[in-house]
Amino acid sequence: MYDFKTSIAAGHKMVKDANLEHVSEWLGCKMKQSSPEIHKQLATATHTQPGLLLFRKKTIREFRMKAPQLCSWDARFQRAAEIESDIATFFEKGAAKGKDDLEEDALAQLSFQNEYLKPLNGIPWVIAIIAAFKIWVVPTMTIMTPILAWILPYLLLRFVYSLPIDQSQYLSILRGLWSGNFSSPFPSPGDPIPSLFTTKSVAQFALFGFSFIQSMLQPIQNAMHLYRTDSIFRDLGAKLVELRTIVNGFRRDLTGIVGERPHMLSETLDVVDAADVRRGFFAIAEDPTRVHLVFKDLANLEILWRVAQKEALNPVRFEINRLALEDAVDISLKPADAVPGNLELGQEAQAHAVITGPNGGGKSSFLRSVLQSVLLGHAYGYAPAKTCSMPRFLWIASGLQLRDTPGVYSMFETEVKFAADSLKYAYAPVPNGPGLVLFDELFHSTNPPDSARTAGLFLKNLWGAPKNSVFSVVSTHLFPLIENAPENVKAICCPAKETAAGDIEYTYTVQPGVCRVSSVKKVWERFGLFHCGQGTSAKTSPSKRTRPEENDK
Numbered sequence: 052m053y054d055f056k057t058s059i060a061a062g063h064k065m066v067k068d069a070n071l072e073h074v075s076e077w078l079g080c081k082m083k084q085s086s087p088e089i090h091k092q093l094a095t096a097t098h099t100q101p102g103l104l105l106f107r108k109k110t111i112r113e114f115r116m117k118a119p120q121l122c123s124w125d126a127r128f129q130r131a132a133e134i135e136s137d138i139a140t141f142f143e144k145g146a147a148k149g150k151d152d153l154e155e156d157a158l159a160q161l162s163f164q165n166e167y168l169k170p171l172n173g174i175p176w177v178i179a180i181i182a183a184f185k186i187w188v189v190p191t192m193t194i195m196t197p198i199l200a201w202i203l204p205y206l207l208l209r210f211v212y213s214l215p216i217d218q219s220q221y222l223s224i225l226r227g228l229w230s231g232n233f234s235s236p237f238p239s240p241g242d243p244i245p246s247l248f249t250t251k252s253v254a255q256f257a258l259f260g261f262s263f264i265q266s267m268l269q270p271i272q273n274a275m276h277l278y279r280t281d282s283i284f285r286d287l288g289a290k291l292v293e294l295r296t297i298v299n300g301f302r303r304d305l306t307g308i309v310g311e312r313p314h315m316l317s318e319t320l321d322v323v324d325a326a327d328v329r330r331g332f333f334a335i336a337e338d339p340t341r342v343h344l345v346f347k348d349l350a351n352l353e354i355l356w357r358v359a360q361k362e363a364l365n366p367v368r369f370e371i372n373r374l375a376l377e378d379a380v381d382i383s384l385k386p387a388d389a390v391p392g393n394l395e396l397g398q399e400a401q402a403h404a405v406i407t408g409p410n411g412g413g414k415s416s417f418l419r420s421v422l423q424s425v426l427l428g429h430a431y432g433y434a435p436a437k438t439c440s441m442p443r444f445l446w447i448a449s450g451l452q453l454r455d456t457p458g459v460y461s462m463f464e465t466e467v468k469f470a471a472d473s474l475k476y477a478y479a480p481v482p483n484g485p486g487l488v489l490f491d492e493l494f495h496s497t498n499p500p501d502s503a504r505t506a507g508l509f510l511k512n513l514w515g516a517p518k519n520s521v522f523s524v525v526s527t528h529l530f531p532l533i534e535n536a537p538e539n540v541k542a543i544c545c546p547a548k549e550t551a552a553g554d555i556e557y558t559y560t561v562q563p564g565v566c567r568v569s570s571v572k573k574v575w576e577r578f579g580l581f582h583c584g585q586g587t588s589a590k591t592s593p594s595k596r597t598r599p600e601e602n603d604k
Contacts, residue, residue, distance in 0.1 A: 061449075062094030068451040068489075069093075069422040070383035077382055078357035081132035083139070084350035085357075089430075092354070096429035097444055107355060108366065108432030110315075114359035117308050121356070124304075127297050128353050134290045134297075135346050141287060142339040178329040182281045186274050193270040201225070281329070288328030291335055291342070295320040298345060301352065315352055317344045358431050367428035368440045373397045374487075374522050378437035381420040391437070392417045392561035394543070396522050401541040403514050403523045405533050406561070408545030409570035413559035414526040417545065418451055418489050421524055425487060442522075443484045448473040450490035462496035470494075470509045477516040488513065488523040493532075503529050514540055533565055 066072060071093055075086040092099070114121065205221045208214045298316050305315060319341035323331035335342050358364055363382065378391035390413060396402055408414050424434035428441055450469050455462040473488050493506040506529055513523055514537055527533075533542050544566035547557045555570045574580075 059094060062096070063090070064452075065422065065426060065447060065449045066090055066093045068449040069419055069426055070381070071423060071426065074382070075354075078354070078361060080350075080353055080357050081128045082346065082350045082353050083132065083135050084346045085353050088347065088350045089354050092430045093426045096426045097447060099429055101443075104429070104432055107430075110355050111359045111431060111433060112366065113308055114356050118359070120308065121304065124301075124356060127300060128349070128356075131294060131297050131346075131349055134294050138287055138290055138342070142335065142342050175324070175327050175330060178333055179327065182277070182329065186278045186281060190271045190274040284332045285328050288323070288330075288332035291320065291323045291331050292328055294342075294345065295323045298349070301349075316348045317341075319344055355431070358433055363435050364427065364431075364433040365436060365439065367424075367432050367434050368438075369443055370440045371442055372519060373440050374442065375438070375440040376421065376424055376434075376436045377439070379417075379420040379424050379439070380435050381416040382423060382435045383419065384416060388559075390416075390559035392420060394421060394524070394561070396524075396541065401539050402518075402521070403539060404525075404541040404543050405510075405536065406524065406526045406543045406545065407528065407530065407533065408526075408566040409547050409555060409557070409568050410574060411570055412545035412547050412557050412566070413561070414545050415451065415491055416559070417561050418491050418524060418526060422447075422449060422451065422489055444487045444522075445484040446476055446486040448476065448486065448488045448490075450488070452491075455496075463494065466494050466496060467505065470505075474509070474512050474516070477513060477521040485519055486521045488521060488525070490523070490525040493525055493527045493529065495528075503531070506532055507535075510536075530565065530567060 072090065073086075074093070075089050078089075080086065080089070205216070205218070208216050208221070298320055302316050320335075322334040322341070363380065374394065374396040376392070376394045378393065380389040380391050382389065392413075394404065394417075396404060406414050406417065420435065424436050424439055425441060425444060425447065428434040428439060429444065434441075448469070450466070450473075453462070453465050453469055455465055460468065470490070473486075473490075476486050477488070493509070494502040496502075497505070506527060510525070510532060513521070533540075536542065542563065542565050543561055544564050545557075545559060545561055546564065546566050547555055547568045547570070549555055549568055553572075555568065555573050
């Protein structure tokens with residue numbers, strides 16, 4: 052049984068059916084986290100708590116009223132999104148392998164990683180001192196040690212022990228040590244000078260030189276690696292400081308706009324210190340949930356602000372027994388193709404509607420506009436319609452994009468299961484609000500007689516459901532179903548007419564009535580069905596306005 056009330060999967064399917072998977076792009080959201088947040092909020096729209104919905108709606112209204120004061124917000128969100136992208140590698144779950152290598156190597160050298168010593172990382176300038184010592188002091192000492200090892204013995208002999216040795220004698224001693232031909236520490240002027248180019252001397256000098264160079268290069272290379280890593284840490288720390296500045300700017304603006312509600316943004320970045328960016332970075336690195344929470348809060352704030360900026364979205368009025376949309380549009384279409392449609396349903400009169408019209412005439416687009424209005428209205432209190440009234444629906448059954456399940460259900464079985472589950476909800480006691488059923492092309496996946504029989508049985512039960520339990524809008528090409536519909540069912544259509552030349556003129560609007568115009572022949576011609584095997588190309592009607600986004604069958 053479909054769980055229309057609580058199933059997260061059903062909620063995500065509704066978002067897909069409504070073609071709202073990319074609504075964050077339509078709104079103009081910049082934050083990476085905005086897309087999954089708005090998707091989740093739409094998927095759970097019917098579960099939005101009244102207090103939260105009222106808060107979102109009021110906040111959007113206040114943002115819209117105070118728009119001139121928020122002219123800098125777009126640039127702030129743009130910069131916050133850039134920072135989010137830059138630091139994602141280090142703080143997101145499942146980050147790149149480079150982050151793991153960096154943590155295992157550099158983090159261990161530039162900070163305290165022991166469980167008992169980690170608190171020392173929070174002391175101001177401790178990380179900076181460690182970095183300076185390992186990047187500058189250690190390699191400097193490495194370079195100076197061999198030099199001092201050569202010079203210090205001479206200084207000790209000459210000035211501490213006051214031995215009468217000059218520099219030439221000291222160099223002679225060193226030459227003897229290098230050559231392996233050491234005879235006397237104080238050679239006479241006539242004594243032979245040991246050769247530095249004997250086989251033994253060359254081998255000894257090569258071994259010494261290799262060891263010397265290796266001992267110097269390794270600390271220097273490590274220092275260079277730590278310097279690059281420390282530069283990354285400082286850069287990330289600086290960006291965290293900038294992010295904190297952005298968040299505090301939003302908080303100040305919110306205090307002036309929504310009063311005592313700056314708590315919309317977390318204070319977790321207060322641990323980031325502008326004077327010591329390394330300490331701020333390590334504070335976040337040890338607890339990445341801090342920055343995750345900040346980006347989530349910014350995403351939620353951006354969603355409300357972007358909704359406020361969209362003139363196509365208008366406030367919803369929630370009424371118990373009325374579903375009314377004036378000039379509702381399918382926002383997933385291009386603006387030039389989005390033709391407004393109207394719907395008026397009421398439990399006291401006609402709570403159900405059945406829509407007819409030719410293929411490609413706009414039925415599916417209209418049904419999507421209804422679902423979009425309901426989801427956005429329940430999530431934010433705003434909908435893509437000039438005016439909008441609706442009940443707080445307890446559940447929504449969306450049959451706009453039913454699919455077969457290979458190896459489990461055929462397409463027709465999927466449709467029948469969906470219909471049966473919809474009726475179970477429609478006839479269940481609903482003390483807190485009605486449900487909504489949207490069904491596109493009733494049972495079109497089977498043969499016409501069985502389709503008509505199944506659709507007739509389903510609609511008879513749906514339209515006969517207890518009062519105040521369900522609203523419904525379905526589309527069909529089965530005209531007898533409309534002719535025999537009871538009084539509580541409204542017949543609406545996407546009107547079209549056939550011209551004398553045989554073309555179809557579409558209006559893509561929605562109005563009362565039944566449209567019996569068929570576009571089947573034009574569809575045949577469009578795809579060349581009349582000319583299969585004859586070697587001629589199909590003729591496309593010049594008056595047909597092609598809408599690739601349209602999902603009519």
